[in-house]
Each structure stands twice: as C-alpha cells, then as structure tokens.
Amino acid sequence: MGAIQEPTPEMGPYRVEMRSESFYLxxxxxxxxxxxxxxxxxxxxxGADLPALLAALDQVLTHPWWPKWERPALGEEPDTSWVLPPGEEGSAPHPRWTAVSDGEAVVITGPWVVHHELRENRRHLLSSEVCYRDVEVLKAELEKATS
Structure with missing residues (x-):
C-alpha cells in the first residue's frame, strides 16, 4: 500500500505515490x-515536461523517509527481472537509464515498465513504477537531457 503525495505546483501534471521500495510516477x-x-x-x-518531472523526483528525494530506503552496494547490478512480461517471455530492459532529446520530446529508457492508459474514456495517464535505488541516476540523466 502506498501514500499519494500532495503534488507541488512545480510538478505540473506529475504525481507521486510512495511505497516501501519503489514509487509510482x-x-x-x-x-x-x-x-x-x-x-x-x-x-x-x-521536452517542456523536464522541469516538472525533475520536481516530481525531488519530491521523492526530499521525503523524510528517503534516508531509510535501501541502497544498492557499490557496483551492484540491479535486478530487472521484476519488469519481465508475464511468463518471463521477451527481453528485460537495460539496467541503465537514458534520457535522449528527440526534437520536441525526450525519450526515457530504463529498468521500468511504462503504461499508457485511457481512464473513463477521457483521462489519459502515463505511469510507471520506479525503484528508489534508481532515483538519483534517473534524475542525473534527465538533467543531462535539459542541457
């Protein structure tokens, strides 16, 4: 069970729900x-979303519980098996994050599963689960894409 955080104005259309080892973005x-x-x-x-997306990650990084969450050991490769398709068919994602500017947009690739869904025939949502261990690396990649 998670705790939905109150979005800051800087987060624009982004929302965060904190969980024990990960968060929903x-x-x-x-x-x-x-x-x-x-x-x-x-x-x-x-591309215009990057400041709001960074503000959402900052909300995670400044949460009072942030220092309590588990961190990987130095040099440890992350386990991405949790993102495999049902039946474990298909390939796992690359364990590293990338954020590449593509004209007016940024394509973010990483160890997550991204869902685009239409709710109630009117509200589109793009959502994913991100492990806490990945937040700082993802933020650094997004910051590179802003320059």
Whole structure:
C-alpha cells in the first residue's frame, strides 16, 4: 500500500505515490500526440515536461523517509527481472537509464515498465513504477537531457 503525495505546483501534471521500495510516477493528461510509451521500457514526454518531472523526483528525494530506503552496494547490478512480461517471455530492459532529446520530446529508457492508459474514456495517464535505488541516476540523466 502506498501514500499519494500532495503534488507541488512545480510538478505540473506529475504525481507521486510512495511505497516501501519503489514509487509510482504518473503523468496526467498524457495524450498520445505528445506523450507515449513507444516500447514497454520507454516513455516519451514533451521536452517542456523536464522541469516538472525533475520536481516530481525531488519530491521523492526530499521525503523524510528517503534516508531509510535501501541502497544498492557499490557496483551492484540491479535486478530487472521484476519488469519481465508475464511468463518471463521477451527481453528485460537495460539496467541503465537514458534520457535522449528527440526534437520536441525526450525519450526515457530504463529498468521500468511504462503504461499508457485511457481512464473513463477521457483521462489519459502515463505511469510507471520506479525503484528508489534508481532515483538519483534517473534524475542525473534527465538533467543531462535539459542541457
């Protein structure tokens, strides 16, 4: 069970739900024209979203419980088996994060599963689960994409 955090104004359309070892990251108003999940392990977001996305990650990093969550050992390769498709068919994602600017958008690839869904025939959501161990690396990759 998680705890939905109150979004800050800087987070724009992004929302965070904290859990014990990971958090859910959701973008509301994720219309398919500008926001998508091109593959199971990718999200495409407008480049203008980067400040809001970074603010969402900052909300995780500044949470009072942040120092208590487990961290990987130095040099330890992350286990990405939890993101395999049902039946363990298909390939696992690369364990490293990348954020590549693609004109007006940024394509984010990493050890997560991205879902694009239509709720109630009107509200599009792009959501994923991110392990706490990945937050700082993901943030660094997104910061590189802003420059």
């Amino acid at each position: 959701t973008r509301t108003e994720a219309d398919v024209e500008t926001t998508a999940a091109p593959t199971r392990y990718q999200a495409k977001v407008p």
